[in-house]
Amino acid sequence: MEKRFLQQAIAMAMENVHLEGGPFAALVVREGNVIAAGCNRVTRTNDPTAHAEMVAIREACRVLGSFQLTGCDLYSSCEPCPMCLGAIYWARPARVYFAATHADAAAAGFDDAFIYEQIALPGSERSIPMIHVLDPQAARPFEEWVSQPQKTEY
Amino acid sequence: MEKRFLQQAIAMAMENVHLEGGPFAALVVREGNVIAAGCNRVTRTNDPTAHAEMVAIREACRVLGSFQLTGCDLYSSCEPCPMCLGAIYWARPARVYFAATHADAAAAGFDDAFIYEQIALPGSERSIPMIHVLDPQAARPFEEWVSQPQKTEY
Numbered sequence: 001m002e003k004r005f006l007q008q009a010i011a012m013a014m015e016n017v018h019l020e021g022g023p024f025a026a027l028v029v030r031e032g033n034v035i036a037a038g039c040n041r042v043t044r045t046n047d048p049t050a051h052a053e054m055v056a057i058r059e060a061c062r063v064l065g066s067f068q069l070t071g072c073d074l075y076s077s078c079e080p081c082p083m084c085l086g087a088i089y090w091a092r093p094a095r096v097y098f099a100a101t102h103a104d105a106a107a108a109g110f111d112d113a114f115i116y117e118q119i120a121l122p123g124s125e126r127s128i129p130m131i132h133v134l135d136p137q138a139a140r141p142f143e144e145w146v147s148q149p150q151k152t153e154y
Numbered sequence: 155m156e157k158r159f160l161q162q163a164i165a166m167a168m169e170n171v172h173l174e175g176g177p178f179a180a181l182v183v184r185e186g187n188v189i190a191a192g193c194n195r196v197t198r199t200n201d202p203t204a205h206a207e208m209v210a211i212r213e214a215c216r217v218l219g220s221f222q223l224t225g226c227d228l229y230s231s232c233e234p235c236p237m238c239l240g241a242i243y244w245a246r247p248a249r250v251y252f253a254a255t256h257a258d259a260a261a262a263g264f265d266d267a268f269i270y271e272q273i274a275l276p277g278s279e280r281s282i283p284m285i286h287v288l289d290p291q292a293a294r295p296f297e298e299w300v301s302q303p304q305k306t307e308y
């Protein structure tokens with residue numbers, strides 16, 4: 001862990017508040033070098049998925065030409081939300097370091113505790129209902145996938 | 155719920171297998187019209203966040219010029235993973251309908267049960283360690299945010 005990367009993320013997060021973004025930033029570091037940086041740009045770009053970690057992960061993958069961040073570390077100004085946590089597991093960096101906590105974020109009005117609570121509920125009981133609709137074709141895309149000889153697994 | 159939208163998502167998911175994508179697709183529907191569609195393009199674009207739901211949500215927000223999907227429904231060929239579930243909560247559509255389940259996806263090698271298990275663990279015990287680093291500046295971005303008079307809250 002190199003503290004200067006976390007300090008850089010914090011400084012970027014502060015600056016981002018004055019650039020029409022939320023107070024969040026993240027860096028992807030590989031072998032001691034920053035290979036990608038991202039700031040929150042949800043409202044600036046009308047993209048609810050544009051959290052700092054997501055932006056940094058996508059940029060790092062673009063730079064590396066890979067959908068995996070093997071051997072990379074993610075430094076974030078704040079603890080990841082459930083969406084970013086999911087993205088981290090799909091991208092598979094080695095480690096994540098963060099400075100502010102969920103509690104710090106919640107005190108400023110960014111409360112993802114609600115999402116963590118919702119994840120634990122059955123889909124039909126969530127505040128945004130997630131409804132399983134039975135369809136005889138539902139598994140067909142997976143059958144197509146399994147029988148496809150040439151494919152990139154991930 | 156209009157079954158034709160789910161059937162359309164399933165058909166797109168099947169087709170996507172032959173377009174170098176994973177077997178997943180999703181639609182955003184507003185007032186009976188498809189306003190955005192997305193297919194999985196993780197490996198095609200080297201973007202681990204490019205799940206079908208994420209692509210459809212981002213495209214719908216672009217079309218609407220908004221970071222919220224108020225009054226929209228999401229139709230997905232498969233039950234959302236934790237990352238997509240998080241994005242759904244940030245985008246706030248009214249409802250989510252899906253055809254295949256986690257179990258169907260896992261049988262084809264797409265297992266997100268592991269991520270759901272990881273979410274429930276303390277950060278330091280996760281397979282990708284998420285480490286809280288104490289820094290005296292950690293809360294400064296939030297202080298900057300709170301004291302900023304003009305900002306778009308979300």
